[in-house]
Amino acid sequence: MEGPVLPLAAPRAERADAVRNRRHLLATARTMLAEEGSTESLTMDGLAERAGLGKGTVFRRFGTRAGIFRALLEDDEVAFQERVLAGPPPLGPGAAPLDRLIAYGQARIAFMLDHHEIARGTLDGSQPVPAGTESPMSRTHIRVLLGQLHLEGADLDMLAIQLTAALDGPLLLYMTASDLTERAEIDERMVRAWRDIIQRICGA
Incomplete structure (x- = not known):
């Protein structure tokens, strides 16, 4: 993007x-x-x-206490956006749309796993679990890359929503501490699943 x-x-x-x-x-x-x-x-x-x-x-x-964690998360979101907008490819500009979409999912998964506890800390009791809001970047960025892939007949807006849900807060807030015990394994499996989803959607 x-x-x-x-x-x-x-x-x-x-x-x-x-x-x-x-x-x-x-x-x-x-x-x-x-x-x-x-x-x-x-x-x-x-x-x-x-x-x-x-x-x-x-x-x-x-x-509130939850506000501290929201501020921490938002602060790191800014740095993450800068990597996507101006960092080296394939996450940043300069790579093919398919490669950027796969790289974005990989980076976003790592970001959310790194911030899993902070994301939970943003819950203030007034929201149902899972709460967590998507990054302002995710849906827009994914939608732009999907548009560049020329997926004939696909509902790109809805597809972008579904793919965003596979990456951002709500999914990871479902996961318990025991689910995340083996960080390297869960990271690898989630990245592999994301790559599989994208390649199947794009017929790659």
Whole structure:
């Protein structure tokens, strides 16, 4: 997919100190997660104390504990989008549409497996499981690549929705910790299944 995609959120001007606080809080949250190895230990009060900021600042920035994880996920989504838009092929521009579609699925699966616990942390109790929202990029990017493949007679819009569902949050939120114990194996199987789906759809 060439060119920009929809932003993760509507841009808004922020004061310089608010931007610094956000960066500091996200960096602190990542440090806490790396040290503890679990999302369970990350709380609003704990983050405020560790960051050396008032609890009010943390609540204004994130709203809820789930908001911390949403911000972390969105932050990493931006970096992921940059890889797709401007990184080396086949994930980035320059490869054939079929190769890019397969590479996108492989990269997206790895991203979601890496962020499995953070994605679960975004659930705030008001949403049914599985919740998780698709990346603004996924459906658009997949739809563009499908269009470049000239699949005669296919409902490309619906196909893009179904393929997006095979990659993003809801599917992985169904998976339990025991399902993900053998990370290398589940990664390989999911990538192989994605490649198989795409090749069958495209008659490759």
